[in-house]
Amino acid sequence: MRNFLRPCLFSVLLLAGCADLNFYSDEDLEPLSVQAYAEAQEQYPEVKSGPDHDMVQRVAQKIAAASGENFAWEAKLLKADDVVNAFCLPNGRIAVYTGILPVTQNEDALAAxxxxxxxxxxxxxxxxxxxxxxxxQAGLTAADLAMGLGKMSDESKGMVMGVLGAGAQIGVILPYSRxxxxxxxIEGIRYAIRAGYDPNEAPKLWERMAALGSGGPAWLxxxxxxxxxxxxxxxRIPQIIEEEKGKQAKPTKSVAPGAVKK
Ligand SMILES: [Zn+2]
Known part of the structure; x- marks a missing residue:
């Protein structure tokens, strides 16, 4: 928990509508991330070899490097032909379900x-x-909020897990804001471009996803x-490509990416 936020409870109340607020450090989220990843792997077996496995590892590694983020990256392909989904948990734990591969169809779209x-x-x-x-969930009362923010106790962690849906029923992904x-x-397209992939596959992929119809893929x-x-x-893509070209032209310090653990 970020302690410096504690004195600002009333500002916090006012800011509650601001989607950019984040009280959780990477360390706070680590146990939740580990647990959600374990749950996903209990549900479906991992694909540990073969061309699809290799492709997922390759794309994950390149995208991770392109993000410049120094997480302890991990990527797994899970055998679930009816699950059209993929996710990346906090701190860089990536999973791809085999069901999304017939929709991505190519490596550029998987990169998207x-x-x-x-x-x-x-x-x-x-x-x-x-x-x-x-x-x-705290009902936005100052007292609840003070309790929730003041200590990251087991109870508040429990509450947080409740909010997360514990990952079990609806998978480890809940809707994010628009x-x-x-x-x-936009950021994902930048990573794909930096990783050397064709960003124009992204809109084609979303259209293929749409063609599957609502109520179908988990992703939707x-x-x-x-x-x-x-x-x-x-x-947006033409402009993003130009912006990324501009960045490449300037000398930037190279980021040594952590290897993606299988
Ligand atoms: Zn999303």
């Missing part, structure tokens, strides 16, 4: 998916969402209308 998911982690959307959830989704789309239940996202990205 992982770019998006990794951006949720690097932009700390999990902590922000949990902050929102905690404030809502702003978070848009930010992850937690993400805004894919046709809207595809249209927005089509508009």
């Amino acid at each position: 998916v992982l770019g998006h998911e990794v951006a949720h982690a690097t932009k700390r959307h999990g902590g922000k969402r949990m902050t929102q959830g905690m404030l809502t 702003d978070n989704e848009s930010e992850a789309d 239940s937690t993400h805004p209308d894919p046709m809207d996202r595809a249209a927005e990205l089509r508009k």
